[in-house]
Amino acid sequence: MTISGTDRMLELVMSLPEQIASGAKAACSARIGRAGRFDAVVVAGMGGSGIGAKIVQGLLLDECRVPAYVCNDYDIPAAVSAKTLFVAVSYSGNTEETLSAYAQARKRGCRIIAITSGGELGRLAAEAGYPVVAVPTGMPPRAALGHLFATLLVTIERLGVCEGHQSGLEEAVRLMRGSRRSWLVRARTIAKHIDGRLPIVYSTSRMLDAVADRWRCQLNENAGVLCHTNSFPEHNHNEIMGMGCPEHPGRNVVVIALLDRETNARTRYRLESVLDITEEAYYLAMRLESEGRSRLARVFSLVMLGDLVSVELARLRGEDAMEIDRIVELKRRMAQKRG
Numbered sequence: 001m002t003i004s005g006t007d008r009m010l011e012l013v014m015s016l017p018e019q020i021a022s023g024a025k026a027a028c029s030a031r032i033g034r035a036g037r038f039d040a041v042v043v044a045g046m047g048g049s050g051i052g053a054k055i056v057q058g059l060l061l062d063e064c065r066v067p068a069y070v071c072n073d074y075d076i077p078a079a080v081s082a083k084t085l086f087v088a089v090s091y092s093g094n095t096e097e098t099l100s101a102y103a104q105a106r107k108r109g110c111r112i113i114a115i116t117s118g119g120e121l122g123r124l125a126a127e128a129g130y131p132v133v134a135v136p137t138g139m140p141p142r143a144a145l146g147h148l149f150a151t152l153l154v155t156i157e158r159l160g161v162c163e164g165h166q167s168g169l170e171e172a173v174r175l176m177r178g179s180r181r182s183w184l185v186r187a188r189t190i191a192k193h194i195d196g197r198l199p200i201v202y203s204t205s206r207m208l209d210a211v212a213d214r215w216r217c218q219l220n221e222n223a224g225v226l227c228h229t230n231s232f233p234e235h236n237h238n239e240i241m242g243m244g245c246p247e248h249p250g251r252n253v254v255v256i257a258l259l260d261r262e263t264n265a266r267t268r269y270r271l272e273s274v275l276d277i278t279e280e281a282y283y284l285a286m287r288l289e290s291e292g293r294s295r296l297a298r299v300f301s302l303v304m305l306g307d308l309v310s311v312e313l314a315r316l317r318g319e320d321a322m323e324i325d326r327i328v329e330l331k332r333r334m335a336q337k338r339g
C-alpha cells in the first residue's frame, strides 16, 4: 500500500525521538579525534540542516563559555581562525552555501568536522582526512532534524566545547514518546485555527528563538504557507507599532506565543500587555508552554508540536507535505548557472 506524502511526513515527524536516540548513539561512537580548546564553534548549514545548529546555539548561550555562531551563508565570519572548531552540516552534502563555507574554513586552517549523509561534502571532507559523521540517507533534510541535532550536539560535547547533555537527551526522547499522540490531537486543533490565516510565532526567550524559526520553516516547507516570527522583548520596541497594519491580514492573524519556564516574568507581562493593547490586530492568540524538566526536553516539546502542526496544516490545505517544488527548481537553476 502506498502512503501519501503527508502521511509519510507525519511518520517522519513522529520518529523525532527515535532519531535523537540514534543520532546521539552514532555520534558517541564516531571517530572524531581528540577534545581540544577552541576560541569559538562555528556551524555552517542551510535550511533543515542549519536549524539543528540554531537549536544547539540557543541551548549553549546560557551554558557555554565559547561563542557559538551559525553560518547560513556563503562566507564565514572574519573572526574564524585556526583555533576555531568548524562543523559543516549538510544533509545532502550538496548545498553550495555550506560547501563554500567549508572551503573557506579549510583555508583558515580550522579544526573541521562534516555531518552529512554523503554528497560532495562527504566526499571532499573524507578526501581531506576530516572526520565525517554520517546520518542515514533517504529523508528530506528537514525531516532528519533529530539525527542532525543530536549528532551535532554529541560531537561538540565530545570535543570539549560544552558539558554533556545525556540526561536531557534521554528525557526529551521519553517525553516525546509519551506525548506524541496527544500532541498530534492538539496540533490538529491549532492547525484548524491557522488554516486560511497568517501565523505569527513569537519566542519569549533566546533559547526559544530557534524554535520559532523551526515553526516558520516547517510551516513554509510542509504546509506551503507564509509565517512571520519575532522575539520578545525586542518586538516591544518596534513591531508592536506595525501590528494590524495593513488591516488585511490584520484580523486574519493568529499569534502563537512560545513560552518557557525560563521566560522572564517581565517578558510574560509584556506579552499579556501587548496582546491587550493590540487586540484589534489579530484573530486569536495562543500561548504554548514548553513541557518537561530539562531545557533540551522543553525545547523539543515545542519543536515537535510545531512540526505536527505543519503536517496537519498541510493536510487541511490539501498540500503534499513532502513537496518542495520551488526549492528544487531554484536549486536546479543555480546549478545550471554555475557553468
Ligand code: F6R
Residues within 6 Å of the ligand: 046, 047, 048, 049, 050, 089, 090, 091, 092, 093, 094, 095, 098, 140, 141, 142, 143, 221, 324, 327
Ligand atoms: C528540505 C529542506 C531544505 C534543505 C536545504 C539545505 O527538506 O529542509 O531546507 O535542508 O535546502 O539542503 P541540505 O540540508 O541538504 O544541505
